[in-house]
Amino acid sequence: MPTTLISTVSENGQTNLGAYSLCFPYYVAGKDYYAMVLECRNSSNTAQNILRTKRATINFVTDERKYFKEAVRLGFPGETTAEKMKDCIFTMSESNLDDDRPQYIEETTKCSSAVG
Numbered sequence: 001m002p003t004t005l006i007s008t009v010s011e012n013g014q015t016n017l018g019a020y021s022l023c024f025p026y027y028v029a030g031k032d033y034y035a036m037v038l039e040c041r042n043s044s045n046t047a048q049n050i051l052r053t054k055r056a057t058i059n060f061v062t063d064e065r066k067y068f069k070e071a072v073r074l075g076f077p078g079e080t081t082a083e084k085m086k087d088c089i090f091t092m093s094e095s096n097l098d099d100d101r102p103q104y105i106e107e108t109t110k111c112s113s114a115v116g
């Protein structure tokens with residue numbers, strides 16, 4: 001099971017990071033596209049942002065203790081995007097693939113960007 005941080009964009013345009021492990025390949029063959037499945041609490045910032053914007057970036061957290069500690073902090077339910085991102089340790093970068101893909105995390109394994 002991976003530890004991922006899902007980037008999405010909040011209503012006011014701020015990038016939100018949520019911790020998610022239930023994220024798996026869904027279509028890998030037999031279609032003319034690839035797909036991932038994400039099992040996500042409906043009331044989360046991530047779910048609400050994906051439903052609204054149809055976009056998410058999947059950042060796969062690499063094997064450093066400080067990054068896992070940050071993922072746990074970003075997995076605490078009930079915080080707004082502004083609250084959780086205020087002290088975020090990660091460097092966020094713009095995707096160069098297309099304009100409306102959410103930012104990705106520089107320090108993690110390079111993202112897969114997906115239509116939600």
Ligand SMILES: Cc1cc2nc3c(=O)[nH]c(=O)nc-3n(C[C@H](O)[C@H](O)[C@H](O)COP(=O)(O)O)c2cc1C
Nearest residue numbers: 018019020021022040041044045046072075076077
């Ligand atoms: C390592 C880790 C993995 C998690 N995996 C999931 C998951 O797969 N699905 C889920 O709904 N919540 C998962 N959570 C809980 C969410 O991170 C939590 O609901 C959080 O509030 C989501 O942030 P968001 O509201 O900004 O999206 C996980 C938490 C941690 C720390």
